[in-house]
Amino acid sequence: MKHLKKIDLVDMYVVRLPLVKPFETSFSVQTHREALLLKITSDGVSGWGECVTAPDPFYCYETNSTSSHIIKGFLIPILMTLKNFSIETVLQEFDRIRGHNMAKAAVENALLDLLARQYEMPLFQLIGGKHQKIMSGISIGIKDDMDNLLESIQEASDKKYHRIKIKIKKGKDVEVLNSVRKTFPFIRLMVDANAEYTLEDIHILKQLDAFDLMMIEQPLNYDDIYLHSFLQKQIDTPVCLDESIKNLNDAKTALSLGSCKIINIKQGRVGGMMKSKAIQAYCTDKNIGVWSGGMLETGIGRAFNIHLQTLPGFVLPGDTSETSRYFTEDIVDKPVALEPDGLIKIPEGTGTGVNVLSEKLDRFKIFYARIM
Ligand code: OSB
Ligand code: MG
Numbered sequence: 001m002k003h004l005k006k007i008d009l010v011d012m013y014v015v016r017l018p019l020v021k022p023f024e025t026s027f028s029v030q031t032h033r034e035a036l037l038l039k040i041t042s043d044g045v046s047g048w049g050e051c052v053t054a055p056d057p058f059y060c061y062e063t064n065s066t067s068s069h070i071i072k073g074f075l076i077p078i079l080m081t082l083k084n085f086s087i088e089t090v091l092q093e094f095d096r097i098r099g100h101n102m103a104k105a106a107v108e109n110a111l112l113d114l115l116a117r118q119y120e121m122p123l124f125q126l127i128g129g130k131h132q133k134i135m136s137g138i139s140i141g142i143k144d145d146m147d148n149l150l151e152s153i154q155e156a157s158d159k160k161y162h163r164i165k166i167k168i169k170k171g172k173d174v175e176v177l178n179s180v181r182k183t184f185p186f187i188r189l190m191v192d193a194n195a196e197y198t199l200e201d202i203h204i205l206k207q208l209d210a211f212d213l214m215m216i217e218q219p220l221n222y223d224d225i226y227l228h229s230f231l232q233k234q235i236d237t238p239v240c241l242d243e244s245i246k247n248l249n250d251a252k253t254a255l256s257l258g259s260c261k262i263i264n265i266k267q268g269r270v271g272g273m274m275k276s277k278a279i280q281a282y283c284t285d286k287n288i289g290v291w292s293g294g295m296l297e298t299g300i301g302r303a304f305n306i307h308l309q310t311l312p313g314f315v316l317p318g319d320t321s322e323t324s325r326y327f328t329e330d331i332v333d334k335p336v337a338l339e340p341d342g343l344i345k346i347p348e349g350t351g352t353g354v355n356v357l358s359e360k361l362d363r364f365k366i367f368y369a370r371i372m
Helices: 064-080 087-094 101-118 123-127 146-158 174-183 199-211 226-234 248-257 273-285 299-308 358-364
Strands: 009-024 029-042 045-051 138-140 164-167 189-192 239-241 262-265 289-292 365-370
Touching: 009 064, 009 358, 029 064, 029 101, 029 299, 045 064, 045 101, 045 299, 064 087, 064 101, 087 101, 087 273, 101 123, 101 273, 123 273, 123 299, 138 146, 146 164, 146 174, 174 189, 174 199, 199 226, 226 239, 226 248, 248 273, 262 273, 273 289, 273 299, 358 365
Parallel strands: 138 164, 164 189, 239 262, 262 289
Antiparallel strands: 009 029, 009 365, 029 045
């Protein structure tokens, strides 16, 4: 098992990158990606992690402020008590803290990157993935204008994205899908409701069965698992859970109740890469497809999502899209780009393979502190 001797330094940054276009979901409109970044250094080698939280608690209760509090006040102090430790030991210690998975994931990610760089191997190898290109997928926000949406779908389809996800909300669902399917009868299409509906909306949700959707993501309440089992029994479209699945236990509950047929694993939401791997292994064993979601990550978080998808069981295209559709400038040296067949290459090199550009970091940072 790979070990780290001890941690020497921990630096925290917040960068604020403008989005190319505002990103609208049923819960918010995002115009910037404000990302909390961690740099952990040991023996002169540094690893980077990105916390997937936003400044606001509209997707989940964690925010940049809560994660900064948990990281500084609890996770790093725990880390500093350890000598010659493995990732497994760190995660066991972190289990004492309840919730705050996104904060834990940011630290875990930085440690994995650091470990892989110290052992001079790519991250996918460290986590047990295999060298391969991964599938791409795009998440298109809610648009005021139908032509605008159709244009975005056309662009994504021309780029050969392996599937297209559109965000829906009440009043922007059945009619929108009618138009989309008229123009694009054959694209691989799915929708994400971000917890917009209740079981009282069953008459709307049933109508979605007509559109040959790969799945509907998180139709009901953000922390519900139970009621989704009633919904799944009444609709043909596979339900995929995102917000509701925060750990392996949630995944077990959802599968035993029949609440979903697919799980979106966001490694940040479930506490990191190793926790994701455990959920993936469980789902694969139960014949449940998983895919890797996204949180508008910068190049750092995006790289972790790519490495994650080299694990077996990530059989469905996820939300890994090109950097350029969100950012004109990123803070790492290798933007994510699609190959002509829509596939994405693993960034080459040790660790995540991406390196932070200090000039960009300086220009986009709105906060910096050495926290250890
Ligand atoms: O529900 O999957 C979601 C972005 C922010 C918060 C929640 C979600 C999303 C996305 C975008 O759908 C995924 C991405 O491209 O990173
Ligand atoms: Mg989602």
